[in-house]
Amino acid sequence: MEIIYLLIPLSLLLVGLIVWIFIWAIRSGQFDDMEGPAHRILMDDDNPVEKKEDDSGNA
Amino acid sequence: MLCTDSATLLCDCVSCSESPAALTTPIKPPDSSPAACFHCGLPVPAGLDLTVSIDGASQPMCCHGCQAVAQAIVDAGHSGFYRHRTALSPTGEALVPEFIQQTQVYDHPEIQKTFVRNTGAHEHEAALILEGITCAACAWLNERHLGRLPGVLDVQVNYATHRARVRWDDTRIKLSDILQAIHNIGYTAHPYDPAQQQQAREREHHTQLRRIGIAGVLGMQVMMLSVALYVGDWSGIEENFSQLFRWIALALTTPVLLYSGTPFLSGAWRDLRNRSIGMDVPVTLGILVAFGGSVHATLTGRGEVYYDSVVMFIFFLLVSRFFELMARKRGAETAESLASALPAMATRLVDDKGIQRQEIIPAAELQPGDRVLIRPGETVPADGSIESGVSGVSEALLSGESTPLTKSPGDTLIGGSINTESPLYMRVEKTGLDTVLAEITRLLERAQQEKPAITQLADRAAAWFVAGVLLLAGVVGLYWWQHNPDSWLPVLVSVLVVTCPCALSLATPTAISAATGTLLAKGLLATGSARIETLANATHFVFDKTGTLTCGTPAIVDIEYQSDLDEQTLLQIAAALESSSEHAAARAINARVSDNPLTASDITNHPGAGISATVAGKTWFIGNPDFVHTHSNAAIPPEPSSATGATHILLADADRVHARFSLQDTPRPEARVVIDALQRAGKQVILMSGDNTAAVRAVADQVGIDNVSSDMKPADKLRAVQALQQQGNVVVMVGDGINDAPVLGAADVSVAMQAAAQISQAGADMILLSNRLDALSSGVQLAQRTLRIIRQNLVWAVSYNLIALPAAALGYVAPWMAAIGMSSSSLLVVLNALRLTRER
The missing domain is CATH 2.70.150.10 (Calcium-transporting ATPase, cytoplasmic transduction domain A)
Incomplete structure (x- = not known):
């Protein structure tokens, strides 16, 4: 059972990592728009006749 | 992660009317009218032949504005917008010189200082409020359209908040060009200063998420250790392991208590300082007693620990509050977009x-x-x-x-x-x-913050309840301490936690917030929350005619004149008189005259009747026959047989009537359906108008209203509505014009059209954002459901407390059960309220 002295600190490290990732995700705006992305993926143009980067690409 | 799931859940609810399934069946204008504008859904006026070729098919347009917008969208290669949209677009408006001038103001560096950020040598970034976003495709369209403009470096449209962030190169494009480009595709954008409320709200949102996330992640660890301890109690556990688990649980719970629990701790402290007792007091007391007892047990190595109860309690309470905040945010953001009056x-x-x-x-x-x-x-x-x-x-x-x-x-x-x-x-x-x-x-704003009476009652009841609970907890704690010293702590914690009146306090506001959000998605903005309850109990619906039941854009169908002046001159005189009026008739006349050489002075407006003014040194009157009769000596010609329902406006000088303009207005295509729905629901529908009997009758027959009053001045309408109210009826007034402002003020619930005069909007409890009446009947149903859900919530909260309190006081409830019981009671109330957002 002594393995627990290794596993528990390991799990605590993992928890710290998860918290850090979560805070990073909040800060980078991942949770700001919870609706748009879900729709946006459905609206990708299936027949991209027009080139998207025609002018702003060389900016 | 739990918190992520819950946030997604909420957002799904809010946008349920635009669920992904709906995306496969793009919205088409209503079929009932054969000629509805493909772009905005309004009927195409008879005789107008405007079309735009979209995806190879020629589609009808109702006005030049819509035509220009639709053409701009197709020309820019975005015709996919019409396949994907799930709601009709706002009616297009032509680009007028004043608008261009207004947008150019925003190019001024001094003005830009307040809302533009310099991100590079020539790179600027601004935040914009977008008006007219009705569905996700609108956000897509704006993003694509702007992204294609030369010089625009980056565009991000936030569909949830209707805000956009644009980054552009100052040497290649100006901000005014961007604003005009947005206008070209039928939306209105104005810059705002994100440093103000929006940013504060965003920070608040982020903090809440962080609190929930930390409570959730650390809480799961604490619960894992607690399970080990509970199992250990059963099957035996070595003392050094159980002691280790306790210390680690303590280390994990402390940040949850101090960081995630801050809102409750500071709330309770504020309450105590103000010598009032709020919901946070027993919550905090419960948390602190449980935590203190656990720390004591950990240090001495004797007794039970309740760390799991503490984190669970904090986590679930935070989640309930987060739901409430999210629902509330949307309403606030919309209201904010509407208010922008001062020039920059x-x-x-x-x-x-x-x-x-x-x-x-x-x-x-x-x-x-x-x-x-x-x-x-x-x-x-x-x-x-x-x-x-x-x-x-x-x-x-x-x-x-x-x-x-x-x-x-x-x-x-x-x-x-x-x-x-x-x-x-x-x-x-x-x-x-x-x-x-x-x-x-x-x-x-104050009116908007008004709490519904039922909430205030619940809040007052909650305060008394809390005081009672604290007293009872003291008595129970003392009793158990004397009779069974071992278990006084868990019983005390259970009593404090299980009876937290959160559910009682959340019952109404969450339902109202959820309903407000759903109403908004339907196109009905409620500015005062109290009105949702009143709307549910409404017995009478009073409609104005012009601009409300009808499209509000009558056209001149006939001009009869007996005058030495020619038709064009008479029209110019009429247009000059009406030049400053917002009445629908004025717009019809002005639409027929371009570049009017005549101007009027000494304009006197008699709301609901007519206008008098001086044109070229002569006094003229324009208005309904009664008005002309009282103000001039002219002989009033007999009314023509107006089975058509046309409105007649007379133009007269002091001596005689020169012309009679016949105006005709068509009822809104959805009016009939809405009125039928209201009448089926047992509501009385009344039409009150200042127009003549025949015209009002004609519209009433078309939309199916029997109860009609015509020739009513604003004061008559007011009296009629007040008379109804004195009989104990709850009156909803739907109107648009300035002449409706007093009646709107008197009605129990006032609904103004978005195209309404600003004063009517300012006084209105609700605004029909899309100018479509459909939202009204579904709004009434939603209001009734809201009221039902509030009652369910209150009944649940009260009966839960009535059962749980004695059980906890008698020691049948362990602290962890109390935490789950109380939290799930609150969550149940919130989730019940969120059902309101799950409606099509």
């Missing part, structure tokens, strides 16, 4: 060593004592008094009276009113929060 800039006059110089500064930087120049057409930037100059000033924004008042030196000017004639020099007296406009905004 002002022309200040500076004395530069004897030479007078004009400088353009942001209106926000004006100080009392400054002298400003207000050119014709400009909006007064602050409150002040005129130093020199005489001009007509329209205070329509405040008084609803669209006729400009003549103002001369010494008179006061109110910020937000519009200078109509000649330049004015004003000395600024009040700025910012001291202005009349700011005061009105504050009044509106």
Whole structure:
């Protein structure tokens, strides 16, 4: 059972990592728009006749 | 992660009317009318033949505005928008010179200082509020369209908040070009200062998420250890392991208590300082007692620990509050977009060593004592008094009276009113929060914060309840301490936690917030939350005719004249008289005259009747026959047989009637369905109008209303509505014009159309954002469901507490059960309320 002295600190490290990732995700705006992305993926143009980067690409 | 799931859940609910399934069946204008505008869904006026070729098919358009917008969308290669959209678009408006002028104001570097960020040498970034976003495809369209403009580096449209962030290269494109490009595809954008409320809200949102996330992640660890301890109690556990688990649980719970639990701790502290007892007091007491007892047990190595109860309690409470905040946020953001009246800039006059110089500064930087120049057409930037100059000033924004008042030196000017004639020099007296406009905004905000009576009752009851619980907890704790010293702590914690009246306090506000959000998605903005309850109990619906039941855009169908003047001249005179009126009839007449060489002076507006003014030195009257009869000596010609329901407006001078304009207005295509639905639901529907009997009758027959009153002045309508109210009826008034403002004020619930005069909107409890009536009948159903859900919630909260309290006091409830019981009771209430957002 002594393995627990290794596993528990390991799990605590993992928890710290998860918290850090979560805070990073909040800060980078991942949770700001919870609706748009879900729709946006459905609206990708299936027949991209027009080139998207025609002018702003060389900016 | 739990918190992520819950956030997604909420967002799904809010947008349920646009669920992904709906995306596969793109919205088409209603089939009932054969010729509905493909772009905005309004009926195409008879005889108008405007089309735009979309995806190879020729589609009808209702006006030049829609045609221009649709053409711009197709030309830019975005015709996919029409396949993907799930809601009709706002009616297009042509690009007018004033609008271009307005947007150019935003190019001024001084003005840009407030809302533009420099991100590079020539790179700028601004935040924009987008108006007219009705579905996800709109966000997509704006993003694509702007992204294609040369010089625009980056565009991000936030569909949830209707805000956009644009980054552009100053050497290649100007901000005004971007704003005009947005206008071209049928939306309105105005910059806003994200440093203000929006940013504060975003920070709040982020903090809440962080609190929930940390409570969730650390809480799971604590619970894992607790399970080990509980199992250990059963099957035996070595002392050193159980002690280790306790210490680690303590280490994990402390940040949850101190960081995630802050809102409760500080709330309780605030309550205590104010000597009032709120919901946070027993929550905090429960948390602290449980935590303190556990720490004691950990240090001494004797007794039970309740760390799991502490984290669970904090986590679930935070989640409930987060749901509530999310629902509330949406309403606030919409209301914010509507309020933008003061101009962004002002022309200040500076004395530069004897030479007078004009400088353009942001209106926000004006100080009392400054002298400003207000050119014709400009909006007064602050409150002040005129130093020199005489001009007509329209205070329509405040008084609803669209006729400009003549103002001369010494008179006061109110910020937000519009200078109509000649330049004015004003000395600024009040700025910012001291202005009349700011005061009105504050009044509106206060009205919006009004809590429904039922909430106040619940809050008062909750305060008494909390006091009772604390007292009882003390008695119970003392009793158990004397009779069974081992278990006084868990029983005390259970009593405190299980009876937390959160569910009681959340019952109403969450339901109202959820309903407000859903109403908004349907196109009905509720400005006062109290009104949702009243709407549910409404017995009578009173409609105005023009602009409400009808499209509000009547056209002249016939001109009969007996005059020495020709038709064109008569029209010009009429247009000059009506030039400052917002009435629908005025717009029809003005639409027939372009570049009017005539102007009217001494305009007097008699709301609901007519207008008198001087044109070319002669006094003219225009209005309904009664008005012309009372004001001029003209003989009134007999009414023509008007089975068609046309409205007749007479143009007369002091001696005789020169012309009769016949105007016809068509009912809104959805009016019949909405009225049928209301009548089926057992509501009385009444049509009150200032128009003549035949015209009102004709519309009433088309939409299916039996109860009709015509020839009513604003005062008559007011009396009629008040008479209904005295019989104990709950009256909903739906109207649009300035003449409806008093009635809207008197009705139990007032609903204004978005195209309504601003004063009607300001006084209205609800605004039909899409100008479509459909939202009304579904709004009533939703209001009734809301009321039902509030009652369910209250019944649940009260009966839960009645059962749980005695059980906890008798020691049948362990602290962890209490935490789950109380939290799930709150969650149940919130989730029940969120059902309101799951409606099509």
